[in-house]
Amino acid sequence: MPFFVSGCFDFVLDIAIHPRYALLSHHIMKYSSLAALASLVLFSSCTSPTGSSSGHDYWGHRPGPRGFTTVILDAGHGGKDSGATSRWTGQREKDLTLDMVKRIKSELAGSFHTVLMRDSDEFIELDDRVLRANRQGNAVLVSVHFNSGPQQVRGPETYYWRVDSHGLASRLQAAMENVSPAERANREKVRRRLRLTRNPEIPCVLVECGYLSHASEAQLVSNSDYRQKMASALAEAIRTQAAVGDAGTGPLPQPINAPPSRASDAPE
Ligand SMILES: [Zn+2]
Numbered sequence: 015m016p017f018f019v020s021g022c023f024d025f026v027l028d029i030a031i032h033p034r035y036a037l038l039s040h041h042i043m044k045y046s047s048l049a050a051l052a053s054l055v056l057f058s059s060c061t062s063p064t065g066s067s068s069g070h071d072y073w074g075h076r077p078g079p080r081g082f083t084t085v086i087l088d089a090g091h092g093g094k095d096s097g098a099t100s101r102w103t104g105q106r107e108k109d110l111t112l113d114m115v116k117r118i119k120s121e122l123a124g125s126f127h128t129v130l131m132r133d134s135d136e137f138i139e140l141d142d143r144v145l146r147a148n149r150q151g152n153a154v155l156v157s158v159h160f161n162s163g164p165q166q167v168r169g170p171e172t173y174y175w176r177v178d179s180h181g182l183a184s185r186l187q188a189a190m191e192n193v194s195p196a197e198r199a200n201r202e203k204v205r206r207r208l209r210l211t212r213n214p215e216i217p218c219v220l221v222e223c224g225y226l227s228h229a230s231e232a233q234l235v236s237n238s239d240y241r242q243k244m245a246s247a248l249a250e251a252i253r254t255q256a257a258v259g260d261a262g263t264g265p266l267p268q269p270i271n272a273p274p275s276r277a278s279d280a281p282e
Pocket residue numbers: 022023024090091097098107159160
């Protein structure tokens with residue numbers, strides 16, 4: 015299936031690596047070598063390539079975290095940026111993401127220190143979200159979105175870039191698939207360099223909890239019981255990652271030294 019433009023404009027023209035796009039990946043790997051060289055020149059003087067006691071790591075070329083104590087929950091969009099709006103239910107992505115992070119926070123209560131990137135209908139620039147995430151130590155970031163695309167496409171999708179985010183991404187995607195009745199007509203788990211998957215110095219994953227553009231999925235998402243099930247499953251995935259790290263999530267992906275994602279890369 016070709017790439018399509020997401021209605022919430024998170025991913026347009028960005029770089030993705032997915033098994034279905036093996037040929038594309040080959041070219042990306044060539045690009046990555048050049049990018050690695052450039053990145054080292056640009057950033058080696060001001061950042062540490064290794065981790066620190068706070069859990070911060072510029073590249074994230076290490077196994078996924080275990081024993082983290084803080085979970086940053088980022089409700090996508092907000093304020094003047096509504097994200098996608100469902101033509102079927104009229105629901106706006108920014109409202110649904112805020113609803114979801116509050117549910118996940120409740121599910122995690124008592125297990126973690128949780129930080130909501132926003133707890134109201136507030137616009138926050140993506141780069142500011144990265145800066146806020148980097149203030150937290152021993153933490154992971156989960157950014158919550160809903161998707162939009164061609165009407166027949168449905169199902170949850172998960173985006174990650176860093177090696178240390180692969181295990182958590184796998185768990186979050188599996189958790190959503192367990193709740194969603196969707197056919198596999200989507201991209202599932204995708205390695206993609208976005209500002210919220212590449213730029214934070216902590217493990218970071220972006221989840222798309224379903225397609226607001228799909229008639230029956232939009233109806234499902236409008237049901238609060240369904241959203242609660244999805245939130246509960248996502249929280250359980252986070253707890254499992256903290257308990258056992260990457261165990262059981264398969265081989266780690268190759269490290270890629272790509273530069274930070276910039277606003278000029280793509281409309282987000
Ligand atoms: Zn979005």
